[in-house]
Amino acid sequence: VGRILDRYSNRLKISGAVFRPDIYEWVAGLRVADLVNKADGLREDAFLDRAVLIRQRPDLTREMRSIDLGKALTKDPQHDLLLQKEDELLISSKVEMTDSLKVTLLGEVHVPGDYHYITGMTLKALILNAGGFTDASSSTIEVAHLIIRDTVVGTDARSSEIELIRLTDTLSFSQLDIALRPYDVITVRKKPTYTKPETVLVVGQVQFPGPYALNSSQERVSDLFKRSGGALPDANITAAYIKRFKSDEERKRIAEDARRLQLLFADSSATVLKDLEKEYNRIPLNLEKILIRPGTIEDVVLQSRDELIIPRFDAQVRVSGAVLQSTQIPFNKGAGFRYYISSAGGYARDAWRKSAYVIYANGKSATARRFLFVKSYPKVLAGSEIIVPKEPFARNRLTTGEVVGLSSALASLAGVVIALLRL
Template identity: 25%
Template sequence: MFSLCKGLLFFYIAKLFKPIGVFSTLKIKLIFLVILLTFSLQTLQAQIFSSSKKDEQRDEQDSSSKFSLKNIPSIPFEINKNALEEPINPNKYYLGPGDQLVLSVWGEIDKNLPLAVSPDGFLVIPTVGRISVRDLTLAEATQKVIQEAKQKYINAEVTLTLTNLREIRVTISGMVIAPGIYTATQAMRVSDLIPMSGGLQTKDNLTVEEIEFMTKLRKPIRESSLRNITVQHLDGTFERVDLEKFYSTKNSELNPYLRGGDIVFIPQREIEKNSLSIFGAVKLERNNVEFIEGDKLGDLINFAHGVTSDASNLNLELVRFKNQNEPEIIEISLANLDFKLKPDDRVYVRKKENFHEKYQVWVTGEVRFPGVYSIVEGKTTITEIMNKAGGITKDASLAQTTLIRTQVEQISDPEFERLKLIPVVDMTETEREYFKSKSREINGAVVVDFTNKDTYETKESVFLTDKDILDVAQKRNTIRVTGQVSSPGLVAFESNKGYKYFIEKAGGYTENARKGRTKVIRASSGVWLDADEVEKLEEGDTIFIPEKPERDYYAIFKESLIITGQVLAIVVSTIVIYNQSK
């Protein structure tokens, strides 16, 4: 729009300039006015663009804040209110308005009378009358109704059956995502109400900014309490709910059924204060479990779902604060489950030493039965394991067989790790040599001469340990020739032949071959050797012929002339100075 307006203004200016000659005063004023309008439009466009950018940034900030964890609207979790975890307990279920029942009479006459509890708490039974069942359990109401009905149906059998549960209204408040009033049934427990209200408020519901802000102000991060929930009934009585204990013990007394008009309050708790922890040989290590006065060692072990099979029968270790800052260690018997705990106690359950340790090794490669074999660590020999594996095959190469100690392999070399981060050109000569040798090294390899059984059978250092890998290599029957030869590749191995024989078999040297730097790389160790120093090649070895470095002879000649000229200049200057000094 602004571009169109500016275009029209410039067209009008051009039209004013079209007549050749002396401009009139009116035309000059019009031209000045049009130019002024053009700049005003430009300024207005810049202001509107800047304002729109600010609005976009504000919208982005608003949208980012809208999509934070805190501002995501909670969606209460819908559950099937008619689903029952177990049959209704008539001694615990309280009848109330809306409950539907059937009074059945058998005898002289058979009849089923559908009934419903009236809003004022009565059952109206034809031919029997009004019977109050207010604040009565199902068992109490059944006894009362049958007793009244028997007066009318003397010789008949009378039963009262609950057919449909009424819906009740309960309130939940405190540390939940969506506190409010919800519809439930009396077959639901307190734990069923929590997901209906969106779940508990936890640290996960806070944004990163809120956590950082509270940390800076050294404010404690609070979460919902699972162990201090209170339920207030209409009659003014209270019940304390301990869901943490209920989940670990399944004691339903700790998670009661809801009643109409109940008010459930979820308090908050401070994380890492007034808590208990248990570690070690337990099925689930627990940290910062909420402490409740009266907690015992057995309760904490239940929170961890019990000890594991490798838990030591010896004393447990309990760390407790004697005062504000000084901890003390207390030894407790695992059998003393009634030992009373205090806030911030930490319990460590020791494991049995070497309990069911599974020492085993892997045997791979050219053996008859590759696989995993059990060993007695530090006692089982290589020969024993090879015999268990059925011995080596005809294609096995003992010279290239390796024993890898994986437990050593996991130990890192800080110096080697440091050198990995440094460019090779920036290394010193010693660092470069160390880096090259470590790069060629087989990590965790145990030095064993497998071609000489007597050697490794008498050395304690080669007794097998847990998780060793014994890899019996396959015969290669070849020598690899690579680098500057006419036909690089594999050449059939022949004993008692020197490296030049295999180079000839590979077509001989190329013109760019650097013959004096020929190397032999041992298959068994990866060591690089000068070819002239190798007395005997082994199958699987590699012969490497490097390429001559490219040289710019003109540049070398030019550099030589420059250096020669500089040397001559120094010599001449020295002679002149010497002669003048005489």
């Protein structure tokens, strides 16, 4: 026995602003007003000017008809339509229709955003509802009223009408008793000279580490260093650097660069993606030179959230990468680049010698240079790290065992081919 199909052929549905929205039985001769009475009548918020009747055609597609609900309830035959099976009557609510109206508040208020429009709403009530003005608010408020028209008259193609309000006192709301309209956009302008205090941080071996408020938009490293009381005896000022956090715009730019590289080259974006993971950039400083000649181009202008780092003196040199033993070696003032490589056991077999480089404690780097037959190595300072990269093709180089195995396989294959040719 097959399963009984869930099909209905004698029902009506009414929803919206009635007391009992539900599904009702269809009977011949039933009209719109009769269905409303079955649902115990209209609620107080029912919208009488228009209701929607959704009707199902014989091919099960649907059509929509608009009716004047007020006239339907007075038995007007043009609107009190005779209902058919599967008809659905939708009656709108004035409250729901009003809730769809809004005004938008932007700018220097505590809670900007969209607000539901209520009949009789004033600018004063809206701003109070938004928590009032911020400290940055100016005395100028702009109200844009929507211009509703069916056609453009002449050359006037404006979509809104602008009303400017200039307050004599932002603490007084007497000038704000202005009626608002649906879809108004209110903008509270910012004071042209207002800027929030911006802070930076000094970390490390100084007399007074901690946060500092910037005196001006042009304050430099030398100014901040003096305010921090100067360096302690164990400070390494040659290792000073700035930690500058990346902005959202910079992160987006780096992500876009990585995406482009991925499209062009399979593996070229690895370095860019690694850079994207870092939350900040490291700006190396020549603090000794900055203190001698403040205000020069090397005396970096500070930005909000910058951190000036003055590390403790580190009497070690790190050696890592393609050497026999990655290690730390005590700093020897008279020793050079090759001394530290030798102290780490020398280069490994896959070392890319000409690309070895030094990263200094302040983040700056230097590599070896060659002029004709003379090769000069970078100077090594306390706290530096020497990095020897691997040759890029070293990973693809075959070992002796792999060469022997490949040769044997080729010889066997050649023997098979010769045997087949002799057949």
